[in-house]
Amino acid sequence: MAQLQRIVISPEQLQEQKISLTPEQLHYLVRVLRSHDGDKFIAIDGTGNWWLTQLQGESGIVIELLDVNTELPIAVSLLLALPKGNGFDDVIRACTELGVTNIVPMLSDRTLLKPSPQKLERWRKIAIEAAEQSERTMIPTILEPMSFYSALSSFPSTQKYICEGRGNHSHLLSYLQKPGIITNDQIIIAIGPEGGWTEAELELAITGGYQPVSLGKRILRAITAPIVALSLISAACEV
Numbered sequence: 001m002a003q004l005q006r007i008v009i010s011p012e013q014l015q016e017q018k019i020s021l022t023p024e025q026l027h028y029l030v031r032v033l034r035s036h037d038g039d040k041f042i043a044i045d046g047t048g049n050w051w052l053t054q055l056q057g058e059s060g061i062v063i064e065l066l067d068v069n070t071e072l073p074i075a076v077s078l079l080l081a082l083p084k085g086n087g088f089d090d091v092i093r094a095c096t097e098l099g100v101t102n103i104v105p106m107l108s109d110r111t112l113l114k115p116s117p118q119k120l121e122r123w124r125k126i127a128i129e130a131a132e133q134s135e136r137t138m139i140p141t142i143l144e145p146m147s148f149y150s151a152l153s154s155f156p157s158t159q160k161y162i163c164e165g166r167g168n169h170s171h172l173l174s175y176l177q178k179p180g181i182i183t184n185d186q187i188i189i190a191i192g193p194e195g196g197w198t199e200a201e202l203e204l205a206i207t208g209g210y211q212p213v214s215l216g217k218r219i220l221r222a223i224t225a226p227i228v229a230l231s232l233i234s235a236a237c238e239v
């Protein structure tokens with residue numbers, strides 16, 4: 001199935017086994033890919049469903065629900081302080097490929113920028129494209145940017161980690177290797193900005209149940225750290 005074109009639809013486009021294709025989707029299938037009536041493609045709704053579908057006029061007719069399992073066995077939410085420049089685009093793309101569930105763009109004490117609504121739209125588009133490309137069944141949710149203080153309590157979990165490059169903290173991997181890591185719970189990972197966390201932020205997170213962790217002996221860029229954290233989680237859960 002992997003070679004068939006994947007088209008992301010919104011759940012309301014599907015009514016009784018028939019998908020009403022948007023003008024953009026039709027243009028892509030018919031004009032760009034030169035598909036004809038009867039040609040197959042895969043419709044994805046981003047919430048876990050893949051359907052083998054056949055083009056018929058301006059619609060897609062669902063043939064069957066496919067059994068696809070490309071998601072991590074545990075939900076992972078990343079709280080990410082916004083880095084400078086366009087680095088966040090790359091973080092969203094890579095973390096989507098690695099299986100992230102939610103990304104919270106965070107305004108921390110040392111974050112300079114407040115992103116425009118257009119940026120959020122762009123990040124969501126990048127997440128859709130990356131999810132399609134990496135054959136995921138779920139499209140990660142990119143939340144509205146929020147303050148560090150709101151972000152800390154945005155998801156309930158008992159597995160909450162705050163990455164801190166200074167200090168003598170145990171490695172994230174040492175927690176991930178403990179038995180029972182895969183639960184109904186989710187893992188939350190907070191990563192700071194280029195300037196790092198303030199003392200007040202670290203203290204508040206620890207009071208809120210976040211475990212400070214190391215990602216190794218070298219200081220990673222704010223855009224590298226989330227990729228390392230997610231790679232460790234996927235290795236710990238999938239190997």
Ligand code: SAM
Binds near residue numbers: 162165166193217220
């Ligand atoms: N200027 C900060 C300093 O000197 O400590 C460095 C901040 S680093 C560029 C950005 C964020 O990445 C940090 O706040 C932390 O969350 C994460 N990070 C980078 N390297 C790390 C490491 N080795 N262990 C844990 N977290 C790390």
